[in-house]
Amino acid sequence: MSLFDQELINRLNAVISASIGIHYAPDRLADLEKAIELAAQDLNFSDAQQLALKLFQGTPNAEEVQAIARHLTIAETYFFREPRAFDELEAVLPSLIEMRRGQGKKLRILSAGCCTGEEAYSLAMLLTGLIPDIEDWQINIIGGDINQDYLAKAKLGVYTPWAFRGVMSEPADRLKARFFRALENGNFEIVDRLKKMVQFVYLNLADDFQAYERQLGNQPFDLILCRNVLIYFDKTMIKAALQRLSRLLTPGGWLLLAATEVPSAGEKEIAQNLKARLHNDVYLFQREGAKSTAAINVVPSLKNELEYGRKLLKQGEYAASEKVLSSALQQLNRLGQERRKLDISLQKQFLELLVRSLSNLGRFEDAAAQAALLVQIDDRYDYLYLCAVVLSESGRSDEARLLLKKALAAKPDFAAASFMLASIALHQGDNLTARHYLQMVSEVLQRLPPESLVECTDGTSVKELLNIVEQLRSDAK
Numbered sequence: 468m469s470l471f472d473q474e475l476i477n478r479l480n481a482v483i484s485a486s487i488g489i490h491y492a493p494d495r496l497a498d499l500e501k502a503i504e505l506a507a508q509d510l511n512f513s514d515a516q517q518l519a520l521k522l523f524q525g526t527p528n529a530e531e532v533q534a535i536a537r538h539l540t541i542a543e544t545y546f547f548r549e550p551r552a553f554d555e556l557e558a559v560l561p562s563l564i565e566m567r568r569g570q571g572k573k574l575r576i577l578s579a580g581c582c583t584g585e586e587a588y589s590l591a592m593l594l595t596g597l598i599p600d601i602e603d604w605q606i607n608i609i610g611g612d613i614n615q616d617y618l619a620k621a622k623l624g625v626y627t628p629w630a631f632r633g634v635m636s637e638p639a640d641r642l643k644a645r646f647f648r649a650l651e652n653g654n655f656e657i658v659d660r661l662k663k664m665v666q667f668v669y670l671n672l673a674d675d676f677q678a679y680e681r682q683l684g685n686q687p688f689d690l691i692l693c694r695n696v697l698i699y700f701d702k703t704m705i706k707a708a709l710q711r712l713s714r715l716l717t718p719g720g721w722l723l724l725a726a727t728e729v730p731s732a733g734e735k736e737i738a739q740n741l742k743a744r745l746h747n748d749v750y751l752f753q754r755e756g757a758k759s760t761a762a763i764n765v766v767p768s769l770k771n772e773l774e775y776g777r778k779l780l781k782q783g784e785y786a787a788s789e790k791v792l793s794s795a796l797q798q799l800n801r802l803g804q805e806r807r808k809l810d811i812s813l814q815k816q817f818l819e820l821l822v823r824s825l826s827n828l829g830r831f832e833d834a835a836a837q838a839a840l841l842v843q844i845d846d847r848y849d850y851l852y853l854c855a856v857v858l859s860e861s862g863r864s865d866e867a868r869l870l871l872k873k874a875l876a877a878k879p880d881f882a883a884a885s886f887m888l889a890s891i892a893l894h895q896g897d898n899l900t901a902r903h904y905l906q907m908v909s910e911v912l913q914r915l916p917p918e919s920l921v922e923c924t925d926g927t928s929v930k931e932l933l934n935i936v937e938q939l940r941s942d943a944k
């Protein structure tokens with residue numbers, strides 16, 4: 468049985484729409500009644516009618532708005548929801564990042580209607596992939612929502628596996644390894660370095676934003692996301708909210724809406740000072756007033772993957788570096804096929820790091836296959852040497868020897884190659900050949916400063932290698 472008569476429920480609908488934005492269609496008015504009933508209990512009103520009477524007397528206060536919103540809003544969200552939208556951001560953000568790099572390395576982003584935080588944290592993850600030196604940046608991602616319970620959950624940053632339902636299992640494992648701490652109960656907690664980039668604040672999109680300027684940082688935003696929030700707003704409220712949001716954008720800044728809300732807003736009416744950039748069914752709008760930064764280019768993000776792979780390799784995280792590098796390399800190759808032109812220099816750098824990761828993992832056969840590709844593209848002396856090291860590790864000394872000789876022909880004073888040829892000869896009991904190469908190494912090294920490092924040896928000094936060479940020469944007599 469209905470708590471309110473038709474006239475009252477219509478009035479309530481109008482009051483709620485004006486103060487929260489959400490407007491109920493006739494077939495969902497029972498949900499509105501239920502929410503008012505629950506909010507009345509939270510606010511210690513004797514019943515729903517008493518709360519309704521209070522709401523009719525004037526604008527609801529903040530406590531009432533929050534109590535009602537708690538029961539009206541819907542918490543459907545997950546990491547990287549609508550992946551195409553994130554692909555588009557990946558295409559437009561690199562040029563914005565490059566611009567901000569020269570302007571104090573600052574970025575401000577608003578996730579409006581952030582719910583339990585997945586969208587805001589997804590942005591932090593995306594930016595970490597796009598900005599290799601992110602530790603030197605001031606990244607300010609603000610998640611704003613009307614529902615305080617959702618905000619509390621967002622601040623906590625703890626998620627069940629269900630929050631990853633929009634991401635395929637392999638990339639989800641990568642995200643978990645990189646950005647989360649696995650908890651004993653099977654949940655995942657956002658790591659601190661990501662939490663530091665994100666703040667959560669109360670924000671009512673149906674309100675005048677001036678009230679929130681301080682929480683929002685009194686500065687314009689480079690990017691605002693407002694997705695799956697305005698779908699229940701009526702047209703007038705959508706327009707007002709979008710106009711307010713567009714005023715918070717810096718000139719040239721971006722607004723991303725979900726496909727679900729654009730048609731309800733009316734594409735042309737979104738906000739006069741915004742220019743639509745519709746691509747792949749993703750609705751991005753750019754605030755006018757700055758040169759367009761919309762160049763679609765995925766190569767910058769692959770460069771970031773390269774730097775990330777390099778960093779992981781340096782940190783000794785070989786399995787992770789191998790994953791990052793192989794998947795980025797596949798992407799690069801695919802891109803090359805599409806464009807009929809491959810970025811060869813990038814491909815070489817990926818291959819080199821991949822060979823190092825694989826051989827550190829003891830996967831010498833895989834490393835040798837990638838090294839062969841590398842040498843096929845460029846038979847530089849150091850690539851020949853790298854390939855020889857891997858071949859020799861997998862027991863293919865004869866092939867390694869051929870490559871080392873080729874490297875020496877290209878660079879006769881290449882001490883590391885001569886030394887390795889000597890080691891192979893010693894291993895095979897060929898002392899005569901070993902002595903020949905050790906002599907070569909010794910002559911080259913004596914011309915170098917003793918404390919300098921020998922090329923391609925991962926940090927062995929000239930003095931150290933000379934000592935080893937002299938020891939081996941006396942053993943091989």
Ligand SMILES: C[S@@+](CC[C@H](N)C(=O)[O-])C[C@H]1O[C@@H](n2cnc3c(N)ncnc32)[C@H](O)[C@@H]1O
Pocket residue numbers: 487488489540541542543544545548579580581582583586611612613614617670671672673693694695696
């Ligand atoms: C379905 S969730 C969408 C979350 C996220 N943007 C996404 O796309 O995954 C909608 C969110 O909008 C919030 N919301 C609804 N009305 C709002 C308002 N007037 N002001 C701010 N947030 C609001 C809800 O609390 C909820 O968290």
